[in-house]
Structure formats: C-alpha cells, structure tokens
Amino acid sequence: MFQIDVMSRIPIYEQLIEQVEKFILTGTVSPGEQIPSVRSLSVELSINPVTILKAYNELSARGLIHSVPGRGYFVCTDARDVLSENKRDLLEKLYEMASELALAGISKAELYEVIDTAYNADGDKRK
Amino acid sequence: MFQIDVMSRIPIYEQLIEQVEKFILTGTVSPGEQIPSVRSLSVELSINPVTILKAYNELSARGLIHSVPGRGYFVCTDARDVLSENKRDLLEKLYEMASELALAGISKAELYEVIDTAYNADGDKRK
C-alpha cells in the first residue's frame, strides 16, 4: 500500500501525509475505516513510529483522520468533504493570484511555464 | 499617452498605476525622467487631481517614482529593477502554490482553466 522513498528530499512524514490523502481521495480507504496502526506501519516500512505519528498527527489536525486511543486511527466520516473544500480554496487563491499577475502585465505563457516547472519538479522529487 | 476608461469597473487610480508601470516597463518613460504633473494630467484626462495624486502616492510607495517638491514626479533610477523583482516575487509565489496544488492531486489542466478564466475576466473588465 504505502510507498516511501527514504532517500527523497521530501521528509518521510510528508510523503506519508500525501499518500494517506491520496488513499482517501481515490477510495483506497473509505470514511470510517481504520488505517494501519502506528506500530504496524512502522514495522512494515522500517520507519520510526514517531515519524508515523507525526504524519498521523498532522492528518488529524487537518480533520482527515482521528485517533481512538487504545484502538487506532480511523478515517473521518467527512474526510472527502474536507479534501474537496481544500481543493476549492486552493483554486480560488490561484485565481486571485492569476488576476494579479495579469494586471502586472505578465503573459499567460509565463504562468504556464512556471506551472509546468512546478509539476515536473514534483515528479522528480519522488524519484 | 494615457488611456483611461472612466466607465470601467477598475478604479481609475488603479488604471493609472498600471499604465505608469507599463510605461516604465516598455521604456515609454525612462528612469530619472519626469512624468506628467498632477495638474496637467488632471486637465488632460478630465480627472480629479486627487485621483491622480492617489495613484502617484501608491507608485511612490512601491518605489517606482518619487516626488521632488516644487518640481514634480520622476521615475526612480531603479524602477525597472523594482518591477522585475515584483514580477519574480509573484512568479515565485505562483510556483509554490502550483507545487502545493500538484501535491493535492489537482491536474495541470484544471490550473490552466482557472488561469484562462482569470485572464479573460481581466480583459473583460477593461472593456
């Protein structure tokens, strides 16, 4: 399930966050379902449990999962709503920024180029 | 030189700011050169001098022009550097935001669409 690159420049806990979000988004895990325990995932990925916990903590803060001490971590019922709202917020910010750039006389082609670079870099970092 | 659309939804002083920035960017006015006085521009464009002053003040705050009391407003020597630095800052922010959007699993096509909408809306407002 999880694919972590320990040599990547992206911190392990960020990779974990990203992957859990993708699992929720793609339906690999369903709302209400339990996700791997801190310890079992720690063993499976050969990663320190504290690092797993750091990722799970951040995901809890984002309202995507919640812990039941003594039982484990579970996907929040409204996790998908949270994710789609995040997406909407990000795109709205992008719109405002693009409007500003348009006013500053920056061509659309330049924006496209910057975006392409960002998307390619994102792919590179995961290699 | 100046082309102001009084009927536009964009405030006149913003149109003025934008145009002065473009004049600096395209070399219509050179660093160190004087720009039209508040009064003369007010008469030429049939616009309230307070509006002109508001635009000139904002441009001064941005480090693009400076006033010499009793003589008028002049383009700053480093105005172009300021503008290109602004541009760099904005594009850098765009890059960071695009990286974030990439991580959130949002496709490049969606970004392009949002940007197109922003650029078209910007064009419309000037009509």
Next chain:
Amino acid sequence: MFQIDVMSRIPIYEQLIEQVEKFILTGTVSPGEQIPSVRSLSVELSINPVTILKAYNELSARGLIHSVPGRGYFVCTDARDVLSENKRDLLEKLYEMASELALAGISKAELYEVIDTAYNADGDKRK
C-alpha cells in the same frame, strides 16, 4: 521566564504552549519579538529540544509564532488578534451549550459547580 513542572500530568509541550500564550497575552513578549531558541530553551529548562520544537510547531500552527530557519522563532504581528478571536469563539460555544443545558432543565447552580470543579482541577494539575 518559563516555569515547567516535569512531574505534572500535563505534557511538557502543552505547558510550554500555555506559557507562551500567556506571555503574548500579558505582553511579556511583544509582537515581532524573538522568543528563546529551541536549543537555548532546551538547555535552560533541561528539556529535550524535540519537545520544545513540538510546542513551537503547535504555536506556529495556531498562527501565534513563526519560524525563520537559521534565525529563530518570532511572535506573529497579529498574535494578539488571533488570541482574542479564539477567546470570542470559545465563549460563543459556551453560550450555545448553556442554552442547551437550560432547555434540558439543568439548573444554573449545577453549571456553576461543574465550572468551579474544572477551574480548581486546572489549578491542581499545575502543582
């Protein structure tokens, strides 16, 4: 400045969060001002730097402080606004809950008692 009780049932990082919030609230530290570095505080309080960092991270997430890597942690300019907004939100929630309790036929005296217990327990935990 900081007074930490290692034997308390309240986790050290929570005690740290609380104290920094109080320092901001009471003006012991001012907006924009730097707070003790993770390492110096670690030495001063004989506490592991990771624990200090955990508290500082949480305070950053709450928008009260921000880090400048290589330089240190600084109180956000609007830290006090954030705190007073938090307070308003909490009191609003209390109001709603009290209305609900009133409808459920619970006497005001009972609420007072619960509140007193909570406030006393809070004091005890710090001893």
Next chain:
Amino acid sequence: MFQIDVMSRIPIYEQLIEQVEKFILTGTVSPGEQIPSVRSLSVELSINPVTILKAYNELSARGLIHSVPGRGYFVCTDARDVLSENKRDLLEKLYEMASELALAGISKAELYEVIDTAYNADGDKRK
C-alpha cells in the same frame, strides 16, 4: 397537563418535547405509562396533529417513548436513565469546555456572565 405557548419563538414541537421530558423527569408520567394520543392532544391543545407527531417522533428517536401501533405511545422503561445520561454527557462537555477556557486564561466571572445571559435569554423566549 401540557402548557403550550403558541406565540412563543420556540417551535411548538420543541415545547412539547421539553414538557414530555420534564414530565418523565419529575414523575408526572411513569416509565411504561401511556401518554396522551396524538389525536386527543391535538384536540386538547388545538394544535395540528402533525406537530404532535413530530414531537413524538423526536422523543422516540431519543429513546424516551415508543409507539405501539394501534394502541398509542408509552414511556420507555429506561427513559429516566436515558435522560440522566444525556444530562451527564452535557455536563461532561461543559466540564471539558470550562477546562479549555481556564487554560486560555479566561476568568470564571466571564463564564458566569455568559451563562447568566444564556439562561435569561431562554426565559425570555418563553414569554
């Protein structure tokens, strides 16, 4: 038995729910006992039977009464336990919130004030 204020800002079905809960709490009706039928109460209070039914449905959902088709509505055997558990839950929530407010440095006097306001507003609404 029932005292309904048609002019109140509180919806009639909520007044009905509140009163049935109070009857159970004070022993006006006992566990297992039948309560007035939808039709008879509708006539007695000159209120639309649908409104009565809405209140009875909500009380059923709360586990306080249950319908016996063809015979009427009866107070659940454990209705008092349910009510006292509700009360305990609400007071527990209040306790947690008060602890949070204590940590946020909000004085007990402020809490008392908010509670008083809530209790007075509740009284007003019934006038």
Next chain:
DNA sequence: GTGGTCTAGACCACT
C-alpha cells in the same frame, strides 16, 4: 494490542 510523550543523540541545510 493501541496511541502518546519524552530523551539522547546524529545529521542536514541555512545565515
């Protein structure tokens, strides 16, 4: 078994 806190110590990047 589960989550959660903390320590000691290594190592990295940045100023």
Next chain:
DNA sequence: GTGGTCTAGACCACT
C-alpha cells in the same frame, strides 16, 4: 549559531 528530521528505545495509560 539557527530550525528541522529522524532513529532507537523507554515508559505511560487505556482496551
């Protein structure tokens, strides 16, 4: 010097 990540391992409370 500064923040930030990670490991190995201990210990606690809860189910």
